[in-house]
Amino acid sequence: MDRVRDMASKKAAVIFTKSSCCMCHSIKTLFYELGASPxxxxxxxxxxxxxxxxxxxxxxxxxxxxxxxFIGGKYVGSAKDVISLHVDGSLKQMLIDAKAIWF
Structure with a gap:
């Protein structure tokens, strides 16, 4: 678990995925569209x-x-959680606060 926490804290936004997972691809695309480079x-x-x-x-x-x-080293959730945060408008602010995107 320490290794995961270390990996998750190296960048402002971190996504653990599998290449064959369609939801993983969707979440990565969402982050890229918001201007983040996780x-x-x-x-x-x-x-x-x-x-x-x-x-x-x-x-x-x-x-x-x-x-x-993970955003700012903290576990945010799975695809469902991230999509909910995006829909209510708080995902973008979380990324800004963590300095994953700038505006």
Whole structure:
């Protein structure tokens, strides 16, 4: 879990994904469209991907464990949570506050 926390705090926005996950692709696209350039960790391309996935589950990332989104080093949630934040307008402000985007 310490490794995941360390990875999640290296950039203002971090997304743990799998390359075959359509919701992961959608969340990455949303972040890019908002002007963010998140660190992307594709677990199916990482030699320690299974370990990271189990650590994410231990941190509260439910099934499925990806996409797991961290902003400002804090776990924000899964695709459903991120989309809800975007719809209510708070996702953009979270990204601004974390200095993931500038306006």
């Amino acid at each position: 660190a992307i960790h594709e677990l199916d391309h990482d030699a320690n991907g299974k370990e990271i996935e189990w650590a994410l589950r231990g941190l509260g990332c439910n099934n499925p464990a990806v996409p797991a989104v």
